[in-house]
Amino acid sequence: MADKTDLVLDVKNLKTVFFTNSGLFKAVDDLSFSVRRGETLAIVGESGCGKSVTALSLMRLVPDPPGRIVGGSVALEGTDLLALDESEMRSVRGNRISMIFQEPMTSLNPVMRIGDQIVEAVRLHRNISSKEAQGIAVEMLRLVRIPEPARRAREYPHQLSGGMRQRAMIAMALACRPALLIADEPTTALDVTIQAQILALILDLQKELGTGLVLITHDLGVVAQTAQRVIVMYAGRKVEEASVEALFAAPKHPYTRGLMASIPAVPASGVAAQARLNEIPGTVPSLVRLPQGCAFAPRCKLAIKRCEAEYPPLSDWGGGHLAACWRAEEVAEVA
Amino acid sequence: MFAYLVRRLFLMLVTLFGISVVIFFLLRIVPGNIVDILFAAAGYVDPADKANLEKELGIDRPLIVQYWHWIGGFLRGDFGYSYVSEKPALQEILPRIPITAKLAGLALLFSASIGIPLGVISAVKQGTKLDYALRVVSLSGLSLPSFWLGLLILTASVAMFGQMPIFNPNPKTWLEAFATYAVPAAAVGFRSAALTMRITRSSMLEVLRQDYIRTARAKGASEAAVNYHHALKNAILPVITVIGIEAAFLIGGLIVTETVFNIPGVARFLVEAIRWRDYPIVQNLVMFIAVVVVFANFTVDMLYAVFDPRIRYTD
Numbered sequence: 001m002a003d004k005t006d007l008v009l010d011v012k013n014l015k016t017v018f019f020t021n022s023g024l025f026k027a028v029d030d031l032s033f034s035v036r037r038g039e040t041l042a043i044v045g046e047s048g049c050g051k052s053v054t055a056l057s058l059m060r061l062v063p064d065p066p067g068r069i070v071g072g073s074v075a076l077e078g079t080d081l082l083a084l085d086e087s088e089m090r091s092v093r094g095n096r097i098s099m100i101f102q103e104p105m106t107s108l109n110p111v112m113r114i115g116d117q118i119v120e121a122v123r124l125h126r127n128i129s130s131k132e133a134q135g136i137a138v139e140m141l142r143l144v145r146i147p148e149p150a151r152r153a154r155e156y157p158h159q160l161s162g163g164m165r166q167r168a169m170i171a172m173a174l175a176c177r178p179a180l181l182i183a184d185e186p187t188t189a190l191d192v193t194i195q196a197q198i199l200a201l202i203l204d205l206q207k208e209l210g211t212g213l214v215l216i217t218h219d220l221g222v223v224a225q226t227a228q229r230v231i232v233m234y235a236g237r238k239v240e241e242a243s244v245e246a247l248f249a250a251p252k253h254p255y256t257r258g259l260m261a262s263i264p265a266v267p268a269s270g271v272a273a274q275a276r277l278n279e280i281p282g283t284v285p286s287l288v289r290l291p292q293g294c295a296f297a298p299r300c301k302l303a304i305k306r307c308e309a310e311y312p313p314l315s316d317w318g319g320g321h322l323a324a325c326w327r328a329e330e331v332a333e334v335a
Numbered sequence: 336m337f338a339y340l341v342r343r344l345f346l347m348l349v350t351l352f353g354i355s356v357v358i359f360f361l362l363r364i365v366p367g368n369i370v371d372i373l374f375a376a377a378g379y380v381d382p383a384d385k386a387n388l389e390k391e392l393g394i395d396r397p398l399i400v401q402y403w404h405w406i407g408g409f410l411r412g413d414f415g416y417s418y419v420s421e422k423p424a425l426q427e428i429l430p431r432i433p434i435t436a437k438l439a440g441l442a443l444l445f446s447a448s449i450g451i452p453l454g455v456i457s458a459v460k461q462g463t464k465l466d467y468a469l470r471v472v473s474l475s476g477l478s479l480p481s482f483w484l485g486l487l488i489l490t491a492s493v494a495m496f497g498q499m500p501i502f503n504p505n506p507k508t509w510l511e512a513f514a515t516y517a518v519p520a521a522a523v524g525f526r527s528a529a530l531t532m533r534i535t536r537s538s539m540l541e542v543l544r545q546d547y548i549r550t551a552r553a554k555g556a557s558e559a560a561v562n563y564h565h566a567l568k569n570a571i572l573p574v575i576t577v578i579g580i581e582a583a584f585l586i587g588g589l590i591v592t593e594t595v596f597n598i599p600g601v602a603r604f605l606v607e608a609i610r611w612r613d614y615p616i617v618q619n620l621v622m623f624i625a626v627v628v629v630f631a632n633f634t635v636d637m638l639y640a641v642f643d644p645r646i647r648y649t650d
Contacts, residue, residue, distance in 0.1 A: 059553055061549060061552055061553060087557075090555045090556075090557060091555060092555070093552070093553060093554065093555035094553060094554035094555035094556075095555055098553065099553045101546060101549070101550065101553075103546050106545060106546040106547065107546040107547055107549070107550045108547055108550065109547040109550070109551065109565055109568075109569070110547070110569065110643075110644075110645060111568050111569055111642065111643055111644060112565075112568075113644075120554060120556070121554045121555075124554060124555045124556060125555060156644040156645070158644070158645050169550070172550075172554070173553075
């Protein structure tokens, strides 16, 4: 384990709940993880597993009502963000911790020029003139490899393509050189050809600026290409955490294994394609009425009596490979 | 853009022509003319006298000729003479315009400067007691006719202060002028403010759900900056439309308000002129109002392009 000072983000026992008409549900339950300087941590899981709520919780942007962070701590460079008041938090947001969103088409303000939106991000946190900020904005657009940055800065979002807009979002998020960047499905809404470019761009800039990166995705292919460590979430909880190599080599949780099995493989030439793609049977359980034991048990082929009765603890299976499964040892053998 | 403006200008002229036809013939359909009204009080009348007077005023000629005579004069800037005062129509209308214009301007100013911020607050505080209170106020504004509200204000001021606001035609200071116009402007502007508030609220609620609002928060923008700088800028278009329409509707409210508060503006003058079938006054005044309304609509359309860069008027 690296020493404490190297940690950009240290999340402990984070708990975010939503109060809805059908009851209270725990969108994020007892989640702990950390990110080192320059490291990429991927959070993967199906829709509704709590990935995005985790991201919003780190930013303290969970819509309240109905959501609320009810426990835990989020230490960014040693400061617990959950203990800050709103105005202190505002000075951190966009400054030390930034976020890029899934939908580049709708995440930029349609009536503001691209450059002005970056200028705003800069001037909120740096005491500089509008002119200097304009300079930074153009520089950032150049950094994210937008051609003719000075001209693009004067344009409006609708004049840019989806890929360009996501680049502009990245420029905006990185304008203040944050210690941590959260990317919530940054490439999901983009064309496949653009996806790889944007991912490469994020990774390049991360290396260049030494930013910690939390990459939220449902795409294990993306994880394999980008992350050093991975968290797998299911129904608001972390069910597995490991280095990318360890996870892909030997997943310990049946859910992770299921996710991997459902990646379509391109058959080598001359080999017959697999007839049917594997899927994980069933759906994510309602977070309002979670089973008493393991939330994945109803969908799990390996489930035993104990799984339904008791929630398995996160145990270390060697080298920081954590998994919450009673039958983790058998997972590798069965599959 | 240039071709668009030319086409737009042409359409405005067509609209105004249509209005001129409608107002001219509607006036003629209304039974009785100035001569009938003048002679009605006299009991027995010599039909020859009546015919003479009609001939003198030119209202015995065929309608087409009358229309042509009026519109030709209108285009040349000759507005004819009032049947009632026998003074040039322009002389009668012009001095009354500033009074009504101030009243209308102040009413619109009220409706924008009160309606928009309250609408924003109501949207931001959606579902709170403040929101409910503001919505009740807004509903009452929409339900109270302005003449009734005017009467209530007059009655209340008599009951509370023992006097009522009298129109002061020659205010000496800005403050006096404001005091003179504020109460009637509030009476007529309450409705517009209420409508503006409702539209602002619903438009804001729509915009506040958008992704770019979350982006603004993620940048570290303050709530005020998020609400006014990011959200309102996007929510303002429907509000502008409504204020534009209200500007046209205002004339109806002003007629009763000027009557209730005894203000010598054009709106009340128009009603008197209609009562006397004073054709030159009514026709020219309505045409003047129509020109103002048509240009108000044009201004609103142009403002769209100012506020929303996605809207560009091309050929």
